[in-house]
Structure formats: structure tokens, C-alpha cells
Amino acid sequence: MLRIALAQVNPTVGDLTGNAAQTVEWARKAAEAGAHVVVFPEMSLTGYPVEDLALRSTFGEASRSALLGLAASLAEAGCGELLVYVGYLDVDDVGPRDAAAALYRGEVVARQFKHHLPNYGVFDEQRWFKAGRTLDVLRLHGVEIGMAICEDLWQAGGPVTALGAAGVDLVVSPNASPYERSKDDIRLPLVARRAAEAGAALVYANQVGGQDDLVFDGDSFVVGADGELLARAPQFTEHLLVADLSLESGGCTTGTFEGIEVRRRVLSADPVPAYEPLAPVLSEPLSDEAEVWSALVVGLRDYVHKNGFRSVVFGFSGGIDSAVTAALAVDALGPDSVHGVSMPSEYSSAHSRDDAAELARRLGCHFRVEPVAEMVRIYVERLGLSGIAEENIQARVRGMLLMALSNQEGHLVLATGNKTELAVGYSTMYGDAVGGFAPIKDVFKTQVWTLARWRNAEAEKRGEVPPIPEHSITKPPSAELRPGQLDTDSLPEYGLLDDILDDYVEGDRGYADLVAAGFAPETIDRVIRMVDRSEHKRRQYPIGTKIAFRAFGRDRRLPITNCWREGEF
Ligand SMILES: Nc1ncnc2c1ncn2[C@@H]1O[C@H](COP(=O)(O)OP(=O)(O)OC[C@H]2O[C@@H]([n+]3cccc(C(=O)O)c3)[C@H](O)[C@@H]2O)[C@@H](O)[C@H]1O
């Protein structure tokens, strides 16, 4: 029997000192829980992803030296007998390495480099790292333990097959697997299959927390050699998952398997005396809406706090996007850190002001009214503005006002745009598109309504006041930039629009496939033109948390100057 701890922690990219201190603190908790082994996430000492920091030799050297310091600190903290797997950035003659080390009795007893470097979606690892070629097996208390770093699990054959062929009893896997909807439905069966293929139990330790536009959900778990789920950590929160594994050791051989050299070192040969196992912890995965909400809350909170802000400011229009952004911000930061500003113009309806005030009342956050009509009038008269130029100046005056409040009072400005608007370019540059972070930029408009209803229903279940005024959910969306304006004057109805965008953006489908899906050719043409023409706006839009398979930004990268148009060929 061996007691394994999975430290599902939230590191901060670049904070070697803070992350090392966090590693010691969590290792101590694992030791106190009686664990023999503790596994931290991928590159937990540096944070993940470090992007081009990987290419800085100074950072690589600092990471290597922080690892040695950590080995010593762990021993000093009384964790010397605990086998600690920690991820870090290594650098050798070949180049930078996505690495994990095993620390024991104050020493680095193994260093292994990731073999498979993902280079798709949000990952650019072939730009940043050189691949590893060897695997290190450690024998601890008679158990043969191998290691596979994140993507090494995702590729059939290779490291896990080699470890299985060598005869390991247990594979530990440090991971930094970013959240996207339903990804947990892919990970667990995949890892279970790998465990069964290797004939070894598998410990999957994932990072939690936000890093720029990525959020990590944790959801660490342990599966047995037959692929059965034995323990699972909760999502979106730091957690120490402790599990007892009953492992039969058949012994391990060294040599070359699958073309990979497997090395082995014996740390301690004797099994631990029998002890009373812990009851297994099997946290329930969250519902789809709860999962997305938590992702958005954690992504926003970590962006704000890790960048040294304590509060946010943005426009409360009385509409659904700013209402959902406000509810998220209050869940993430607390009401005292959220500053809403109503900025009525000449065309703002009375209900937009009332709904904005009601939202603030329900949330208990800060709220002020700053009319913009007079400032807008000066621009309009001085420059003789009309039409779209007059419409947009209202949004731009609001943007300027919010940035002024940010400068003056130190709040981070949030942009409230959703994925549908971003897709079709339905926002004013330097107007409602200003800000440092855009919490719902990867959420389609129809999902914004779903989340609003879900969040209100959750509040009702808990006997709390629903945060979002009903009228903000039910009224027809309008930018209120001219009298009686409705979004549907310029855009197809949102249900239809989101269906097309789901196929064109998420599914990357071509024209013929869209027609085959049953959309009218003229609507397809119109939507595709709007999407393709607004790439320049998306490049300038603030970052925000990725929740979908294909988010704008890291996942979907298209040229701005681009004369290719989907059509009939
Ligand atoms: N390829 C390119 N590269 C760089 N810049 C490029 C560009 N193409 C145009 N531009 C620039 O972009 C400008 C046009 O963009 P912009 O000034 O933003 O204005 P524009 O896209 O013409 O108008 C904004 C649209 O968004 C709608 N809106 C505004 C505010 C809020 C909401 C809402 O409901 O959330 C909707 C509004 O009703 C209107 O339909 C051009 O004048 C030009 O300066």
C-alpha cells in the first residue's frame, strides 16, 4: 500500500519564490496527511504556460536553481522522506525543457523532460521546448513509479507504453490541462485507457487557477490499473487529494522500450507496514452551467489579483451583458471591489437606468451615474458628426470616462462584450471595447442568457436575492446609440446567428457545409462577411477567459489582411 497526495495548486507564472514556498506548504500538508508521495502539476515551480519566458536563459537558470533550493527547503521543512514530484523549466545544451523532477531527502533524484510537445490549439510548445528522450523509474517502498508529463499521456504509444512494458506499478502525471467545456469528459476516459494499456495505476495531478486567457479546472484524479476511478478532486479550487493505493509490484526492468531509454533508481526497497486505508474521496463534477460559471469567476479573479488590482469598473447599461459581467465580478471579487457606472446619453431609455440601478442594488456593489450627453454634444457639434460617427462617439465617451476612473481610482476596466459580438464586430473600437479584461468574450449571446437564468435560479435555491433583474434578461437587446435601435436591426436573430457562428467559428466549417446544415445562403454570406471583416477588432480586443473549444485569440488565429472569402466554388 502507498499513500499518494495530489497537490492541485494555483501557481503564478514567473513567481519562482512564491511557487516554491507554496510547494513546501503543500508538501508539508501531504506529509502531515501521511502521504509517501506527492505530485504537483506540470511546471508548477514556474507556473504554466511560461510562453517565451522559456526562451530566456536567465529564467531557465533561475528555475534550475530554485529547484535545488526547493529540494533543500523540503528537507528542512521535515518533508525529506516524502517523494515530491514537481514541475519546472530546465535548460541544457539542447535547449529549454518542460521538465519534472523528483525530490527526496534534500536531493534531486530524477529529472525527466516532456516527450510530446503539443503544438495545436492554445499550445506552442515546439516553439518553446525541446523534447525529452528518457524516462526515470523510482522504486519507493517496493513500488515502481514512472512519470509521464501531460501531453505524454495524450499520445498513444510512447512514454506510457514504454513504462508499461518496463513493468511500472504506478504512473504519476503532472499536468497543466486548460479548461474548455466538456473537456473532463475526454480526459478521464483517455487517462483510464492509458492506465489499462500500461497495466499501472495512474495519478493525474492538474493545475487550478487562471493565467491570462486560460483557466485550469484542476479535477485531478486517480485511476487503478484497470482504469477504474478511485479518487477525484473538486474543480476550480485548490485541493490536496489523498488516496491509498494497493499496488502489487511485479518488479521493473530497465532498457529501451518503444525506442525510449528507461532508467531506474532504488530509493527504498521495503514495503511500508500495513495501515488503515482512508475512505476514497470522489468529488462530483459540476453541471455544465456551474462549470462555465466557475471557470469565468476563477479566470477573472486570478487575472485581477495576479496583476495587482483590487477592484474593477465598467459600464452598467441595464442590459444582459453588463449584468452577467457584474454578477461574475461580484462572485469573483466581492461587492466592495465592483464599481458600476451608469452613463446615460440622449438616447438612453429610462428602463436602462432603472435596470442598472436595480442590478447594483441587488449585488450590493458601488454604483454611480455619470451622464455623457453633454460631452457627446460637444464632440458632435465641434466635429459635425452624424450617423455611425455620432453613434460611436457615445460609446467612445463612455470608454474614455471609464479609463479616466481607472487612472484616477486604480480599478481595472472590464469590457462586457460577448463572443457573438466579437465574432461579427458588433462593438465600437475604443468605445465599449476598451478595457483590460473581457470576462465573457468567449460566451455566445444565447449562452449569456442561459447563464443569467442559471445564476438567478441558483440564488433562489439558496434563498438569496437573484442578482440579475428579470427585465435585463427578457428585454430585446439594444445598444441604444440612436432612438429605438435594436440589435436585430443590424444582426440576424441571436439564436440563428449563434448557430451559424457555432459551425463557422467553433466548427471551422466551410460554405458548402453551412449550406448543407440548412442555413440560408444569403444569411451565411452576410454572417461570414461580418466575421471575416472584423478580425482587426478582435486583435485589439482585451483578453478574456477561454471556455470553448475554439476561442478567439490563441486558438483561432487568422490574418487581418485577408482576401479569402468562403463561398461557392
Ligand atoms: N482592417 C482594418 N484594420 C484596422 N482598422 C480598421 C480596419 N477596418 C476598419 N478599421 C477601423 O475601424 C473603424 C470602424 O470601427 P468602429 O469605429 O468600431 O465602428 P463600426 O464598426 O463602423 O461601428 C460600430 C458598430 O457596433 C455597433 N455597436 C456599438 C457599440 C455597442 C454595441 C453593442 O450592442 O454592444 C454595438 C454599432 O451599432 C455599429 O454597428 C473604421 O473607421 C476604421 O478606423
Ligand SMILES: Nc1ncnc2c1ncn2[C@@H]1O[C@H](COP(=O)(O)OP(=O)(O)OP(=O)(O)O)[C@@H](O)[C@H]1O
Ligand atoms: N447607458 C449606459 N451606461 C453605462 N454603460 C453603458 C451604457 N450603454 C452602454 N454601456 C456599456 O457598453 C456596453 C455595450 O453596451 P450596449 O448596450 O451598447 O450593448 P450590449 O452588448 O447589448 O450590452 P448590454 O447587454 O450590457 O447592454 C455595455 O455592456 C456597458 O458596459
Ligand SMILES: NC(=O)CC[C@H](N)C(=O)O
Ligand atoms: N500541457 C499540456 O501538455 C496540455 C496538453 C493536453 N492535450 C491537454 O490539454 O490536457
